Amino acid sequence: MHEVFANLAIGGATALSAANLLYCFLGVLLGTLVGVLPGLGPVATIAMLLPATLSLPAESALIMLAGIYYGAQYGGSTTAILINLPGESSSVVTTLDGHRMAQQGRAGVALSTAAIGSFVAGTVATFVIAFLAPPLAQVALKFQAPEYFSLMVLGLIASIVLAQGSLLKALGMVVLGLLLGLVGTDVTSGTQRFTFGLPALSDGINFVVVAVGVFGIAEIVRNLEAPGGQVVSVAQVKGLLPGRDDVKRIIAPILRGTATGSLLGVLPGGGALLASFAAYALEKRVSRHGGEFGTGAIEGVAAPESANNAGAQTSFIPMLTLGIPSNPVMALMIGALIIQGIRPGPNVMVEQSGLFWGVIVSMWVGNLFLLVLNLPLIGLWVRLIAIPYQLLFPIILVFSAIGVLSLANAVMDVYLMAVFGVLGYAFAKLDCEPAPLLLGYILGPMMEEYLRRAMTLSRGDPMIFLQRPISLGMLVAAGLALIVLLVPVVRATRQRAFVEE
Amino acid sequence: MRNTGSKDVLAGLMFLAFGVLFWLLAQGYPMGSARRMGPAYFPNLLALVLILIGGVTTVRGLLSRSTPLGPFAGKALLLVTVAVALFGFAVEGAGLAVATILLVVVSSAAGSSLKLPAAMALALALAAFCVVVFRLALGLPFPIVGPWLGG
Numbered sequence: 001m002h003e004v005f006a007n008l009a010i011g012g013a014t015a016l017s018a019a020n021l022l023y024c025f026l027g028v029l030l031g032t033l034v035g036v037l038p039g040l041g042p043v044a045t046i047a048m049l050l051p052a053t054l055s056l057p058a059e060s061a062l063i064m065l066a067g068i069y070y071g072a073q074y075g076g077s078t079t080a081i082l083i084n085l086p087g088e089s090s091s092v093v094t095t096l097d098g099h100r101m102a103q104q105g106r107a108g109v110a111l112s113t114a115a116i117g118s119f120v121a122g123t124v125a126t127f128v129i130a131f132l133a134p135p136l137a138q139v140a141l142k143f144q145a146p147e148y149f150s151l152m153v154l155g156l157i158a159s160i161v162l163a164q165g166s167l168l169k170a171l172g173m174v175v176l177g178l179l180l181g182l183v184g185t186d187v188t189s190g191t192q193r194f195t196f197g198l199p200a201l202s203d204g205i206n207f208v209v210v211a212v213g214v215f216g217i218a219e220i221v222r223n224l225e226a227p228g229g230q231v232v233s234v235a236q237v238k239g240l241l242p243g244r245d246d247v248k249r250i251i252a253p254i255l256r257g258t259a260t261g262s263l264l265g266v267l268p269g270g271g272a273l274l275a276s277f278a279a280y281a282l283e284k285r286v287s288r289h290g291g292e293f294g295t296g297a298i299e300g301v302a303a304p305e306s307a308n309n310a311g312a313q314t315s316f317i318p319m320l321t322l323g324i325p326s327n328p329v330m331a332l333m334i335g336a337l338i339i340q341g342i343r344p345g346p347n348v349m350v351e352q353s354g355l356f357w358g359v360i361v362s363m364w365v366g367n368l369f370l371l372v373l374n375l376p377l378i379g380l381w382v383r384l385i386a387i388p389y390q391l392l393f394p395i396i397l398v399f400s401a402i403g404v405l406s407l408a409n410a411v412m413d414v415y416l417m418a419v420f421g422v423l424g425y426a427f428a429k430l431d432c433e434p435a436p437l438l439l440g441y442i443l444g445p446m447m448e449e450y451l452r453r454a455m456t457l458s459r460g461d462p463m464i465f466l467q468r469p470i471s472l473g474m475l476v477a478a479g480l481a482l483i484v485l486l487v488p489v490v491r492a493t494r495q496r497a498f499v500e501e
Numbered sequence: 502m503r504n505t506g507s508k509d510v511l512a513g514l515m516f517l518a519f520g521v522l523f524w525l526l527a528q529g530y531p532m533g534s535a536r537r538m539g540p541a542y543f544p545n546l547l548a549l550v551l552i553l554i555g556g557v558t559t560v561r562g563l564l565s566r567s568t569p570l571g572p573f574a575g576k577a578l579l580l581v582t583v584a585v586a587l588f589g590f591a592v593e594g595a596g597l598a599v600a601t602i603l604l605v606v607v608s609s610a611a612g613s614s615l616k617l618p619a620a621m622a623l624a625l626a627l628a629a630f631c632v633v634v635f636r637l638a639l640g641l642p643f644p645i646v647g648p649w650l651g652g
Contacts, residue, residue, distance in 0.1 A: 460536030
């Protein structure tokens, strides 16, 4: 207990420095700004803004990126409530009651409920991380190459089990991602692999290029499928603060949502998405107002909004302690760490305690900024939402192209972004989820290195993965996850869970 | 998980193609042994797994009912891709300003409602913004007006 506060104090010293407060604020502001723009989810937002953080010191960069993430997340909820357009999958359920509330003239109350719920959830989740992360990192410090390899296998399998769509295709996307991650110079032998003799590829393809192409450019083309400019009607916002009755009704849902979200956020793959769905379903069942769900029940906004924020935050736990991304956003964070020259894993907590705890404390600060920023600035967000897409997408393209160009001042990266845009559109047309690809892409080189080390350790005997208890446990868990999914009942439920609403 | 026939077939063929491509390329590198893995070992393994996944996906797709691919925004895809490529092509030679204008004007044709004068106005405004912010303020090392245009 004492230690937790000592650690939070270390973090406070980092996060509360004037410069980092500014970066956190900038991150939240930019994240919300881009997040409310229609058709831009958190992954595309972060990928697009990531180049801007590369010149900062590592802790400032990560603090700003985390801020961008919450901002984008909240921006997505804002569009869900105001125009019935979820900016990202985790705010899909928010549209159900949130937009209905907006139609009844209670948009302001819905928005402030989301903000308050997010803030409470963020505060609780910050402490969850502070308590949970150190023991987990302690365990992970004992890991050797075989454990790491098996952990990555488990992480990748779990992420596709909890994702939506066809399991087999998700598996294919993981493997394709792993392979693409190997493009470039092989660290051990110095061999140029899959570079087609192009010097520009010898350092591999920057993951920002892949992310912006597959998530950003492809998304633009998808949005252009529908002919004509969509005319959106933005709900009127007035009466921001919830009344006394509203407050009474949202306390319990916020707390339950926070608990659900904190728990599910730690799981690979699910994170914020699974958290918001589960919290909504749970609330519908236990709430006294369960019958009003879908007609503008305030609980239906409070619970999933709290849950997705709590989940977004606790999904940092596996990233910070194990170096394993649980979702594409965390994959981007790991990529940012690697660019900053920090090797993700349990050592980060020991060697970079300022960064580790600074990021954690900044989460709470970021949530505070969100609360004070969003309610007064709501008028600005509303105006941004109304920007026609026809005007917006060329602007997004320009910023994406310049962002990618500024990574290494290499024109090749712009061409590669275009290529990955085409690929991303093909993936979307073929119902191949791009998220597992990005996870595999980040983990590819690391997995190869751990596999090599493990096999050297065992003198070429693959049984090493089964002989070490922790490694065996993780592989068994991965196998079980796959088997369970093939059971028809579970499969049907999983299918329904994502299709419903 | 049924009824994705043609999509599954195409996705399977895509995995197969990538698998074969990576497998063929990997054959050019030293394989090494399980104990001392060469640069080809892991990719070779992954490529074989991808070929397997691609094969199974294709067969499953052929056996299930097929569904149409849905609307294919070929024109938008082409225009957006060409616009981005043009930006990359022009940014060194013609400069940041011209490259930005090209990107905006060409890509905006992918939308339907923006007329050319409006697109031009947007392009000029964005070019001015990018030159001021990215070139002058942030020091992106690309010319405002490039050598092709005497800059």
